[in-house]
Amino acid sequence: MTEATGIGAAVKRREDLRFITGAGTYTDDLNQPGQAYAVFLRSPYARAKVGAVDGSEALAVDGVLAVYTGQDTSADGLGDLPCGWLVKSKDGSDMVSAPHPPLAVTQVNYVGEPYGLVVGETLAVARRGAELVNTEFIELPPVAVLGGAARADPIHEGLAGNLAFDWELGDQAATDAALAGAAHVTALEFANNRLIPNALEPRAALAQYDAVSGEYVLRTTSQNPHLERLVLSAFVQIGPEHKLRVIAPDVGGGFGSKIFIYAEETAALWAAAKVGRPIKWTAERSESFLSDVHARDHLTRAELGLDADGKFVGLRVRTTANLGAYLSTFASAVPTFLYGTLLSGQYRTPNIHVQVQGVYTNTAPVDAYRGAGRPEAAYVVERLVETAARELGLDPAQLRRRNFIQPQDFPYQTPVALVYDTGNYQAGLDRALELADYPGFPARRAASERAGKRRGIGLSCYIEACGLAPSQLAISLGAGVGLYESGEVRVNPTGSVTVFTGAHSHGQGHETTFAQVVSDQLGVPFDSVEVVHGDTGRVEFGLGTYGSRSLAVGGSALVKASEKVIAKGRRIAAHLMQTTPDNVAFQDGAYRSGNQQKTIQEVAFAAYVPADYPEDLEPGLSEKAFYDPKNFTYPAGTHIAEVEVDTQTGAIELVNFVAVDDFGRIINPMIVDGQVHGGIAQGVGQALLEHGVYDEQGQLQNGSYMDYCLPRADDLPSFLTDLTATPCDHNPLGVKGCGEAGAIGAPAAVVNAVTDALGVRDIAMPVTSERAWRALQGVAGEGV
Amino acid sequence: MAALNKHIHLRVNGVSHALEVPANMLLVELLRQRLRLTGTHVGCDTCQCGACTVHLDGRAVKSCALFAVQADGCRVCTIEGIGGPGGLHPMQEAFRDCHALQCGFCTPGMIMRAIDLVERSDGLDEQAVREGLEGNLCRCTGYHNIIKAVLQGQEAMEADDD
Known part of the structure; x- marks a missing residue:
């Protein structure tokens, strides 16, 4: 039996052979x-x-x-x-x-x-x-510290308060009123630490x-x-x-950078x-x-109001976002449209207002990095929700359940502009709790305590919006480019297929996944499909890969182009079989009418050697398509972190990490799993290890791997991952995107676990051993 | 500021080379620039990332941390010498099988390190692999599948030895 290669199969990556033998060609190799x-x-x-x-x-x-x-x-x-x-x-x-x-x-x-x-x-x-x-x-004199930027002299001539923009979203009056009338308000003030992307x-x-x-x-x-x-x-x-x-x-690697x-x-x-x-x-x-651009770097004050039943009534968020010295290519969109719009999370929070001041500082420009705005939003929401549960003496899982948007609520209009298409948040939470053995946690905690350690568990029920779209809406909100993707499916005369995509693979495995999609659509062997990307001389146009958009947008373009190929082929096949196109069915790579059959390869040959051919049809079998999504996709899931803290040293061990994600339909589960792992590692890096630090003179204090702490193999555990699936209902593949989930869900899950272990209300990221030790001792001071 | 040149002899992937190299040339520069063995990568400038890991007389070394002249008289093996498309090393096979690579940039160094790690131990468990790979950074995989691959590669290497 041949190995499955279609949609849903864990096909081994075809790009790997060159990488494992040293035959890859990176720019510096040329x-x-x-x-x-x-x-x-x-x-x-x-x-x-x-x-x-x-x-x-x-x-x-x-x-x-x-x-x-x-x-x-x-x-x-x-x-x-x-x-x-x-x-x-x-x-x-x-x-x-x-x-x-x-x-x-x-x-x-x-x-x-x-x-x-x-x-x-x-x-x-x-x-x-x-x-x-x-x-x-x-x-x-430089302006190197975010907190002081508004009071400092302008970096750029005439720019009072170093303010690039003062943006808001949502209904301020209604939110203020909701918070004023809330039975309980949970407020937190924190920084979202500056990260440096570090593609290898x-x-x-x-x-x-x-x-x-x-x-x-x-x-x-x-x-x-x-x-x-x-x-x-x-x-x-x-x-x-x-x-x-x-x-x-x-x-x-890119991760946005x-x-x-x-x-x-x-x-x-x-x-x-x-x-x-x-x-x-x-x-x-x-x-x-x-x-390289840096990332995150927010100061935020956020308040969540709840009624007496523990239902969320309002969320107010005030954020100062560091933009660095100049506005990088998409810098302004990250702390606004990719952040404020996500503050509804997985919840029915009726009133939300967010204000974001984007400020210039004398630091490297800040722009999108894995998650881009969405990790910051998830951190705000999930730290608040967990803290509110603890303040009210409720099980954090139960408080979330009480406020989830329900399966019957979709499509769901949030108070911050987005319309969520599909989802089932309860299913993700339940599965994650099961995988994490949530009921067994108290016993594990007691065992840790007997060993002189503190144990904590933390949840994060994140949502993200991927495949930024549609173009018209994005442009009306300030985007300078459209957000469609292009694709071309070229059936060669001998029946092999060359696929051109405007998406770009720098680790995601498109050469494999996109070939799976097209071979599945056309019913041709996987090995007869080649994927071309990354060259303006070969690919017509494209907007590239970021925001987990490649499959949802670029893959959809390839489906559209494949459909056009099939439609044209149907006319050729009908002619060859002396019937009309509506009498011809296409399935598994062959056109059939009655007991006649023409394979797509035979049809391709006829298209390029048109001896017996429809008079009114152009030769050739190659089609292009541009796909402009109707909406974002909304992957979501529950991540659960469990940590153990050494009370003597403050050393934090991440002992378990569970991720249950809903990415819609899955093309290649092996690749999806790998994307989740990588995202989690970067999210854990943000929570526990990574921090780009400038001193007051604007000198980067940790500009090398000697002192910027990238996660290493022994900083991380193996991860437990699983999927739930509510297919996206507005793209032809039903896919949602999986590249950023880990980086979005993990930071809040880890910090929720650490604060649980330490018994503190809040602690700054990255939670280094020193910070944890100080918290354990009740010693004041920031720590580093 | 002409650097002093030195004559060196070394075997790289089984091929002998007699070369004149500047005394301050790094081994990785010799491999990448002079011998065009570009599978060995440079990911940092502080000997931290391990993307440049090769074998020097059978031991994994970071080729950015050695001068080319220090390899005089030595055997060097790079990722290109471990196995090619026609015959992969079991560790290369394991990396592909376990999806232990994404962008591929750290991969050659990881594989070279992993082979050395397995060869110099009797039976690594997950924790030993994690500690053994501490000198090699990967930003894509979260190491999860790399650990799986090294354990699987270890089994395959041991089976080959039997």
């Missing part, structure tokens, strides 16, 4: 004849005027080809890096988007900001040259310019090469779109034309820490 190397000049200060940049000593070094600065890119008319989402403040005014030149011209605004580059024959020579550039800086492959670019054809080629670490091309052409104005080719070859259009890739492409040589740039990890 080389071009005659390539030179770029090293960027970066600001050592958080805020400073840039004076004269003297490159003469550098240029005297044998092999240094050029020294460029922001003055040069500016003189050449290179445009600014734009923020692609216009948020309006509550007074109706547009957000303030500070100019963001690819290379700083007159002022630098964060440590590590590039203001120039040195191009050399070798990397060593370029580095040597960069060391010899003399730059005059006039230091200015650092960003890189291999940039080329052909002076004869005028064509630019940029091979780079991108999650969305078409968007990169669009921005480089339309905004940065490097060259016309048809003369720009962006290729994202194998990409070593490779969505954005960055300074270095842009400047490298521009410089390749200036020096007339291909240019390679690969970030060192320390550069990644300084100049």
Whole structure:
């Protein structure tokens, strides 16, 4: 029996063979004849005027080809890096988007900001040259601490309070009234800690310019090469779109950090034309820490009101979101539309009001990272709900049950704009409680106590909104691009199939999953379907991969294109079988009419060798489709963490983690499970280990793996995962998206468990041993 | 600032090389840039991530933490030398079978480390594998399936030895 390969089968990934044998081709693995190397000049200060940049000593070094600065890119008319989402403040005014030149011209605004580059024959020579550039800086007082930004001098000229926007959503008067009349109000104030994404492959670019054809080629670490091309052409104005080719070859993880259009890739492409040589740039990890976008970094005060029956009556949230020194590509959307809209969680909370002030600071730009706004929202809701249950002496699971949106409530209109399509939250909670052996917890806790340890359990019933959509709505809310996806299904003359998708795989396994979808649709062998992605020269258009959108949006586009192929094939088959198309049925890769049959391969051959062919039909069997979703999808689930704390040292051991998720229909359960694991690890990282810390001078205090604590194998347990399924009712696959769930659900579950173990109301993330120890001792002080 | 060049001899994946290399060239730079063995990756600049792990005379080392000249006279084995599409090493097979990789960037280093770990122990359990992989970072998998793969690879390697 052959192994199952269709929808629902745990097909082994076809991309793996190249990765396990070292044959993957990541950007830094590629080389071009005659390539030179770029090293960027970066600001050592958080805020400073840039004076004269003297490159003469550098240029005297044998092999240094050029020294460029922001003055040069500016003189050449290179445009600014734009923020692609216009948020309006509550007074109706547009957000303030500070100019963001690819290379700083007159002022630098964060440590590590590039203001120039040195191009050399070798990397060593370029580095040597960069060391010899003399730059005059006039230091200015930085605004490095989020809490003080509103009172500090403006970073950007004329920008009072460093406020980019003051946004709100929901009914303030009704929410205030609901809270005023509530029988109980639970309030918490906390920070959502700054994270640094840390895809294991650092960003890189291999940039080329052909002076004869005028064509630019940029091979780079991108999650969305078409968007990169669009921005480089339309905004940065490097060259016309048809003369720009962006290729994202194998990409070593992204988690959001490779969505954005960055300074270095842009400047490298521009410089390749200036020096007339291909240019390679690969970030060192320390550069990644300084100049990749960072994430989260909120200060929040939130209040949940409950009536005497423990029903939620109102939720009020006030958040200050750190945006960093400039607005990155989607920075403004993350703490607003991807955050405020999720505050209803899985609950029937009738009144919600959220206000978000987005502020500039002299730190690296902050933008989307796995979950992007939704982990912050889930943290607010699930920390509040758990705390309210403890304050009221209720079982946290029971309080959640009492407030869940019920299966019969769907579609459910929340008070914060979204319409949830499908879900069954009770089912997820029940299964998670079962897997976590919730009833057995008191006995386990008692056993831990006998061993001198504290044990705690914490729940998190998260919701997320994936596959941002539809385009018209998103654009009306400020998006600068549509949010559809494109796909092309090309049946070749011999019947094999080449699939082109605008989504991009950088670990998600699309080459396997998308082949499963198309082989299933067309009834052709899995091995006869090839998936092409990541190259603007081969794929028509695309918006890339982020927000767990690839399958729900990109996969749906492929279903649409497949349906068009089948429809055209039906006409060809009908002609060949001398009948009409409505007499022809298509199933399992064959057209049938009566006892006649034509396989799709035979039909494809007839389409390309049209000897006997319908007169009014074009030859060929290749179809394109754009799919624009009707709504977001709404994955949801329950995560349960159990921890044990050593009372002597404060060391926290995550002893069990259960995740039960509803992702709708599943294409490849093996890949889905892997996505959940990875998300949980990043969520646990946020809760217990990770924190990007700037000092008051705006210097990043932990810009390496020596001191930024990425989860390691022995920091984590194996996870217990399971699925429930309520298929999405508005996309053809019924899928919801699974990439971000772990990162969204885990932080609140872990902190709920830790606070339970320690017997404290709240504790700051990341809960390090020191913080836990201080809490155990009742010792004041933040800890680090 | 011309770096001093040194002559070295080494065997990489069974092939002998006589090379002149700058004294300050790292082993990983020699492998990736000079020998074009790009399966060995660089994920950090502080010897923390382990993506550059190779075998030096049969022991796992981080090739970013050694100068090329320190490999003079040594046998080096990289991911390309462990097994190819025609004949995979049991550990490579286990990684694929267990979905122990996503983006693939840490994978070669993980596999090289895992093979060494298994070869130098008698019977690893989950905790020993977790501790043994402490020097290799993965951002995609949460390690869950990597641990499964190493245990499965261990079994397969032991079966091969029998």
